[in-house]
Amino acid sequence: MMELLRQISVTCFSASYLVVLVLEALRFLGRVPGRGLAVIVMMGLGIFTHVTYLTLRAASIANEANVGRLATWTDWSLMVALGLAIAFFAFYLRRPDTVIGLFFLPAILAMIALSRAVSHMPAFERSEAVEVWRGVHGASMMLGSAAVLIGFLAGAMYLVQSRRLKRKQAGSSLRLPTLETLQNLNRSCLIISTAAVGVGLVSGVVMNWNRLGVIPWTDGGIVLSGVLFLWLVSATLVEYFYAPASRGRKVAYLTLASFGFLALAMTGVLSSSHGADQSDVPAETPIQNIDSEIELPENKVAPEMTTPRGQS
Numbered sequence: 593m594m595e596l597l598r599q600i601s602v603t604c605f606s607a608s609y610l611v612v613l614v615l616e617a618l619r620f621l622g623r624v625p626g627r628g629l630a631v632i633v634m635m636g637l638g639i640f641t642h643v644t645y646l647t648l649r650a651a652s653i654a655n656e657a658n659v660g661r662l663a664t665w666t667d668w669s670l671m672v673a674l675g676l677a678i679a680f681f682a683f684y685l686r687r688p689d690t691v692i693g694l695f696f697l698p699a700i701l702a703m704i705a706l707s708r709a710v711s712h713m714p715a716f717e718r719s720e721a722v723e724v725w726r727g728v729h730g731a732s733m734m735l736g737s738a739a740v741l742i743g744f745l746a747g748a749m750y751l752v753q754s755r756r757l758k759r760k761q762a763g764s765s766l767r768l769p770t771l772e773t774l775q776n777l778n779r780s781c782l783i784i785s786t787a788a789v790g791v792g793l794v795s796g797v798v799m800n801w802n803r804l805g806v807i808p809w810t811d812g813g814i815v816l817s818g819v820l821f822l823w824l825v826s827a828t829l830v831e832y833f834y835a836p837a838s839r840g841r842k843v844a845y846l847t848l849a850s851f852g853f854l855a856l857a858m859t860g861v862l863s864s865s866h867g868a869d870q871s872d873v874p875a876e877t878p879i880q881n882i883d884s885e886i887e888l889p890e891n892k893v894a895p896e897m898t899t900p901r902g903q904s
Contacts, residue, residue, distance in 0.1 A: 597644055597648065598648060600641050600644050600645050600648070601645070602645065602670075602704065602707070602708070604638075604641045604645070605637075605638040605639075605641040605642040605645065605704075606701065606704050608634050608635070608637050608638030608641065609634075609635075609638050609677065609697055609700050609701055609704075610697075610701065611630075611634050612631050612634045612635055612638070612693060612697055613693065613694075613697040613698070613701070615627050615630055615631050615634070616631065616691065616693035616694055616697065617694065619691060628688050631684065631688075631693070632684075632685070635677070635680070635681045635684070636681075638677060639674070639677055639678060639681060642670070642673070642674050642677065643674065645670075646662065646667065646670060646671065646674070649662075649667070650662050650667075650798070650801070657718075658717055658718050659715045659716075659717070659718060660715055660716045660717060660718045660720060660721020660722070660724075660802050661718075661721065661798060661801055661802050662721075662725075662798050663715050663716040663718075663720070663721035663724065663725075663802070664710075664713065664714075664715040664716070665707075665710040665713050666707045666708075666710055666711045666713075667707075669703050669704070669706045669707035669710065670703070670704065670707045672703050673700050673701075673703035673704050673707070676696055676699055676700045676703065677696075677700050679696070680692065680693060680696035680697070680700070683696075686832065718802050718803075721802045722799055722802045722803045725795050725796075725798050725799035725802060726799050728791070728792075728795040729792050729795040729796045729799055732788045732789070732791040732792035732795060733788070733789065733792035733796075733817075735784070735788040736784075736785045736786075736787075736788030736789035736792055737785075737854060737858075739781045739782075739784040739785035739788060740781070740785045740824075740847070740850050740851055740854045741851065741854070742777070742781050743777070743778055743781030743782055743785060743847035743850060743851075744847055744848060744850070744851035746774050746777040746778045746781060746844075746847065747774075747778055747843070747844035747845070747846075747847035747848045748844075748848065749768050749769065749774055750771060750774040750775065750778065750841070750843075750844040751841070751844050752768065753768045753769070753770075753771055753774065754771060754841065754844075756768075757771070774844075775843060775844075778843045778844060778847050779831060779843060781847065782824065782827055782828055782831060782843065782846070782847060782850070783828060785824055785850065786821070786824040786825055786827075786828050789817065789820055789821045789824055790821055790825075792817065793814070793817045793818060793821050796813070796814060796817065797814065800814075816856065816857040817857060819853065819856075819857065820850075820853045820854060820856075820857045823849070823850060823853045824850060824853075827843075827846040827847075827849070827850060830842065830846060831843050831846065
């Protein structure tokens with residue numbers, strides 16, 4: 593299986609995206625049976641091969657090499673293309689009747705072409721890659737946390753306003769945004785927090801992979817961030833599949849629960865060593881251990897240094 597996956601190249605997912613672009617252009621010829629299903633299948637195949645290619649490309653770098661994983665302009669161009677592909681796929685699943693593919697897919701293919709154009713540029717060193725990915729991790733997790741908090745406040749206001757409307761108290765001096773406004777804000781925060789926490793989780797994994805040479809899957813920060821991300825994905829799917837009549841209150845409850853998951857994740861991260869740079873921790877010098885264990889015999893003299901021929 594792995595031998596088959598190693599055969600994946602840029603051509604594989606580029607061809608998949610190109611086929612989807614052609615399928616989207618067929619809209620102008622009228623209704624084509626099976627076109628929508630073909631778009632879903634080819635986009636799923638393209639994203640799968642895209643992710644697999646990047647993962648195997650990062651894993652192919654030896655731990656001893658002073659080269660950062662996913663730390664070249666080629667890698668970053670391909671990751672931007674992957675982000676655009678995932679965004680288009682999510683929008684398409686939500687509104688398959690739109691023609692956004694004619695805008696997204698050329699941009700995706702352009703980023704892939706850019707990755708080939710900059711392939712000659714050298715990779716960043718591993719220490720530089722760690723700093724870059726640490727910045728991405730911190731910024732994305734901060735954005736995700738802020739979105740969860742804003743969603744929590746919007747959800748709380750939604751429930752208060754809904755209760756006041758039932759009691760016919762909405763016209764008092766204490767005015768709140770309309771339920772529609774709060775519902776839209778809730779939905780936006782849910783989508784933004786899911787995307788940002790997802791980016792933060794991936795960048796944190798890549799950062800640790802560059803820093804330690806392995807991925808510490810049992811690290812408390814990674815585990816709790818993964819739980820938070822899975823919950824946000826589940827909440828987004830629930831928001832998507834719920835009927836519009838009952839969606840607002842359900843989304844409000846989901847954002848309140850998301851705040852609870854965020855608080856749990858933050859508590860776990862702050863109470864663990866997650867984020868600590870192990871390179872800054874003073875380690876016991878191996879030379880001291882060697883000196884303490886190896887001693888010259890008392891009755892023997894160390895052999896004299898011999899002088900190379902031709903030197904005095």
